[in-house]
Amino acid sequence: MTIEDKDEADKCIEIAQTAFLSGNLEKAERFLLKAERLFPSTKSKEFLSRVRASASSSSERKRTPPSSPSASNEEVRRRKAPNHQAPQREYTSDQLDAVRRINTKCKDYYEILGVTKEATDSDIKKAYKKLALQLHPDKNHAPGASEAFKAIGNAAAVLTDPDKRKQYDLRGEEPVQTTHSHHQYYARGFESDLTAEELFNMFFGATAFPGGGPAAYARRRQRSPSPRETHAGLVQLLPVLVLVLLSMMSGFFISEPVFSLTPSSKYPVPRETVNLKVPYYVKENFHTDYQGSLRRLEMAIEEEYIVGLRHACQRERNYRDSMAWKARNFGDSKQYAEAQKLRTPSCEKLQAFHR
Structure with missing residues (x-):
């Protein structure tokens, strides 16, 4: 196995992630199997297990009749609404449990992402990716999914920034009651500079959801560039400035025609x-x-x-x-x-x- 095989396997995993989020489980499984053949990894194995579990759960829901006496309360809630009401979008009990855990039980950013305070930057990013695939409002239609998605985005943005994470660890979490019926725990002064959807696109690419995500994220807030972004922009301009300077200096060494x-x-x-x-x-x-x-x-x-x-x-x-x-x-x-x-x-x- 070569580096080229590993790169090709990573591309297959990215395609599988996009297919999984769009609901195409068959395509996701096909590309994950290809990734396993090219370059077996723990990441592809875990993702393949999750895809197959979702496919199995979907098949069971299709085989269970709507009037089955064994239907759970959540399945009864997802039955077709009357004609005068808008139909509710389907979601699984696992999706609802994940949303409720973040919105009602988590008390700090580490608990939201399910990592310890000793977690590395790589651990935090891995945890965020896993939760983002479960909670993105285009995939998870359970009540409160948008709030949970924003929460994991804010947590990942703060904990992957060394300066913000250091300040957060020093000051600790601080409970803030929102306008919802439940409580969400954030830390004052530690909101992310990026929106949840912008952070998602940074990790998965802007093509993960071709439609651009739900309407709630269609508008991007205007914000001033941070000092880090300004510094990065200057670094990118440096080669251009050097070329301009060299071209100007070269004029001093070119003599006039005889x-x-x-x-x-x-x-x-x-x-x-x-x-x-x-x-x-x-x-x-x-x-x-x-x-x-x-x-x-x-x-x-x-x-x-x-x-x-x-x-x-x-x-x-x-x-x-x-x-x-x-x-x-x-x-x-x-x-x-x-x-x-x-x-x-x-x-x-x-x-x-x-x-």
Whole structure:
């Protein structure tokens, strides 16, 4: 087994997570089995067991008739509502128990995530991922699922931030009564800078729920960037700033051309090459400052001049052919004759050098 196999297995697990959240248990199981073949791991085995348990639970619910005397109170509650009421979305007793545990029984962030105070950053992230898959409002429709999902998100955001976790451990938890009928325990001053849905997307990717999640999370709150985010932005801009600085500095080391093919205030002195008699212009101090080979310089001048003539000749021919094509296309014989008479001075000069 290679690193490539492990990477491919991780991709299969991510696809399986997305399929599981969307309710496609068959696809999730298929990709988890593929991950096991590529690179067996505890993560894929545990996830596969949970997927198969969910599939088994779903099959049992389908086989149990609605009027069965063994139906539980929760199953009776999920029966189809009368026509004048909106139908309630289904949920399992396990999902409801998970929501109730977080909303009514947990007293601090560690208890919410089900970890100890000695838990590592990796342990906290692993616990959050497991709970997020159970409590996301798009998957868990039990009452209070949204509040529980926010709670685990806030807990993970605080405990995975070293500074916030240190302050939280020093100050401890502080009970706060919410507007709900039950109590939720948070710590004042330790709310996350991210929304629960933003944190979820950081762990699972923005494509975990293509629809963008429930309407409760559709609006993202506006917030000022934290010092850490500002610092990260500056670090990302650093390579660009270095490139700009180097390009500016390179201008100081590039000397001006010795000659010009056109006269100007910098190149007012006319000269002519010995071989092809190509006119060029130099600075007033050319005779005293230039220390190189004059023969090589004039060879370079002649080469640049001929290359320029070739380009100009090609443009002149293209223009003449274009005018002739238009005249022929519109049946204008007079315009066609004029197009044939168009001169190409650059081509004439180029031919003169080859005689």
